Amino acid sequence: MQDTISVSLIQQGCNQSTQENLDYSIRQIKQAAKQGADIAVLPELHLNPYFCQTEDTEVFKLAESIPGKTTGILSNIAQQHNIIIVSTLFEKRAPGLYHNTAVVFEKNGQIAGKYRKMHIPDDPGFYEKFYFTPGDLGFTPINTSAGKLGILICWDQWYPEAARLMALAGAELLIYPTAIGWDPKDNKEEKQRQLNAWMTVQRGHAVANGLPVIACNRIGFEKSPADETGIEFWGNSFIAGPQGEVLAHAHNKDIILNLTLDKERIHEVRNIWPFLRDRRIEEFADLSRRYLD
Numbered sequence: 001m002q003d004t005i006s007v008s009l010i011q012q013g014c015n016q017s018t019q020e021n022l023d024y025s026i027r028q029i030k031q032a033a034k035q036g037a038d039i040a041v042l043p044e045l046h047l048n049p050y051f052c053q054t055e056d057t058e059v060f061k062l063a064e065s066i067p068g069k070t071t072g073i074l075s076n077i078a079q080q081h082n083i084i085i086v087s088t089l090f091e092k093r094a095p096g097l098y099h100n101t102a103v104v105f106e107k108n109g110q111i112a113g114k115y116r117k118m119h120i121p122d123d124p125g126f127y128e129k130f131y132f133t134p135g136d137l138g139f140t141p142i143n144t145s146a147g148k149l150g151i152l153i154c155w156d157q158w159y160p161e162a163a164r165l166m167a168l169a170g171a172e173l174l175i176y177p178t179a180i181g182w183d184p185k186d187n188k189e190e191k192q193r194q195l196n197a198w199m200t201v202q203r204g205h206a207v208a209n210g211l212p213v214i215a216c217n218r219i220g221f222e223k224s225p226a227d228e229t230g231i232e233f234w235g236n237s238f239i240a241g242p243q244g245e246v247l248a249h250a251h252n253k254d255i256i257l258n259l260t261l262d263k264e265r266i267h268e269v270r271n272i273w274p275f276l277r278d279r280r281i282e283e284f285a286d287l288s289r290r291y292l293d
Contacts, residue, residue, distance in 0.1 A: 003264065005146045005173065008032035008040045009257040011237040011250045013220035014179075015049045018062070022047055022070065025087075026077055032256055033081035038107075038146040041086040043218035043237075044154050044179040045100065048090070050231060053224040055130040063092035066114060071103055079109030084144050088153060088177040090131075091116070100132045102151045102177060104142045113142035117153040118162065125183065125224070125231055128155070139165035147172040147263065150211070154178045157202055157215070161287065167209035168276075172263060174205060178217040181233035195234055203244035210270040212247075212261050213240045219252055242269040 010028040014021050025046050032040040045051075047070065051059045064070060070089060078085045084107055091101040100117035116135030120128045139162055141148040150171025156162045157176050166174060180198060182191045199215075206213040219235035235252035239259045248259045270276070286292055 002038070002146055004260050004262050006036055006038045006258070006260045007173075007214055007239065008035065008037035009214060009216040009237045009239065009248075009250065010040055010042050010046075011216060011219055011235055011253075011255050011257060012043060012046065013233075013254065014043060014046050014218045015220055015222045018047050022073070026073075028256055029077055029083065029085060030081055032258070033083040035256070035258055037083055037258065039084040039086065039144075039149075041175055041214060041216040042088065042177060043216050044088045044177040045090060046088065046177075046218065049222050050179050050218075050233070051225075052128045052131060053125050053222070053229075053231065054226045055127050056225070059131065060092070060098065063090040063098050065093075066091050066101060066103060067111065071105075071111065074103075074105055075109040075111065078105035078107060082107045084112070084146055086149070086151060086175060086177060093133075097133055098131055099135060100128070100153060101135075102153055104144060104149060104151065106144055112144050113140075115140075115142065115151040115153070117156060119155040119159055121155045125229070139169060141166055141169050141171040150174045152176050154180060157198070157205075160201075160205060160208065163205035163209055163211075167211055171211065172266065173261070174209070174211050174213045176202065176213070176215045178215055178237075179233060180217055181222075181231040184221070184230065184232050191234075195236060199236070199238065199246075203240045203246070206240045206242055207244040207273075208275060210242045210266055210273060210275065212242055212266070215239075219254065242266050243273075 085105040122129040150166030223230040237250040
């Protein structure tokens, strides 16, 4: 395994056609490979506009099997350009059974593994429970030539238990493909509070687990299919180090965010902050309960 990992976050708008979105992702992956990246991370569901703003059974036609057409294309790109790709796709597992699924492609083009989103939101404009069945593959890191990747997806970002279980299973990076944004009607102060919370909770996962965190979000306004409302995806993709320090930050534009991470830094931080050593695991049984009534 490598001592360093070079990561490229591809922050992009996803409000074009499926083919246009895929073509853009591929162009950016190729550019990341030219810049020496080991891993290219794409935003959540980067093939399509965010269709979960409404509930519409016609949308299920967008889903595809894994492996399938898109995985075949991305496998070829990974092999041709010697780069690991993290892509999130709308998976059709069976009629009436669909997942929000991250697929990791190894540098040789093979599918190294996949992760099905575990936490599924159901909020105004984010009606994901209508489309996605909660994941059933557990919190298992995916082994790659660059290291063990703890892939989690968007709403999973808010749950410390998910990050912790990935860390306990040996993840060397926590990677969050994301589609999150503001209601344009929110005022400036509320928008800033939401963005601050989003970054803070993920930086907390980095600190608590002594691991780098990589969050790759989409950008741009996407109108609701139902009316004139929509979501303003806020971008702000970032990479945090194992002490929660922000090492790279993309703000709100199309960009490839590059950074090389030193694995030895993880070891150093965990040696000075041995949180895993001091966990009182014998006292944590109640974490498996919904609420302590």
